[in-house]
Amino acid sequence: MAQEKAAKEGEWVQILCAFCGGTGKNPSSAAKCPACGGRRKVGVRTPYYQCAYCQGSGASGNMTCTVCKGTGVVTLDGPVEVCPACRGRGRDMGSPLRLSCPVCEGKGVVPSLA
Numbered sequence: 001m002a003q004e005k006a007a008k009e010g011e012w013v014q015i016l017c018a019f020c021g022g023t024g025k026n027p028s029s030a031a032k033c034p035a036c037g038g039r040r041k042v043g044v045r046t047p048y049y050q051c052a053y054c055q056g057s058g059a060s061g062n063m064t065c066t067v068c069k070g071t072g073v074v075t076l077d078g079p080v081e082v083c084p085a086c087r088g089r090g091r092d093m094g095s096p097l098r099l100s101c102p103v104c105e106g107k108g109v110v111p112s113l114a
């Protein structure tokens, strides 16, 4: 889960929208991308981590990922560690539908207690 920290913690940065890949368009229709609203970039607060649930794609089927809302990244304050329940996959491996992990809510990381 090593994510390069390009900015200081708590800073807002603009990253390329994962759902549309920076095109600003909804990949499955001609409409505006629902994740970035056509702006091609989304603002996230550092530190951020790749969304485990969609593996950073921002998509869940044709829809935006419910965990990261299409941005491809999730934010969590303070030190984090890989979610012990899903081992960082972000999915409930015990459920046939592979729903988002109830412990980390699909993020794949949880606040570190250390």
Ligand SMILES: [Zn+2]
Pocket: 017, 018, 019, 020, 021, 022, 023, 024, 025, 033, 034, 035, 036, 037, 038, 040, 041
């Ligand atoms: Zn977008």
Ligand SMILES: [Zn+2]
Pocket: 051, 052, 053, 054, 055, 056, 057, 058, 059, 065, 066, 067, 068, 069, 070, 072, 073
């Ligand atoms: Zn996601």
Ligand SMILES: [Zn+2]
Pocket: 083, 084, 085, 086, 087, 088, 089, 090, 091, 101, 102, 103, 104, 105, 106, 107, 108, 109
């Ligand atoms: Zn988990």
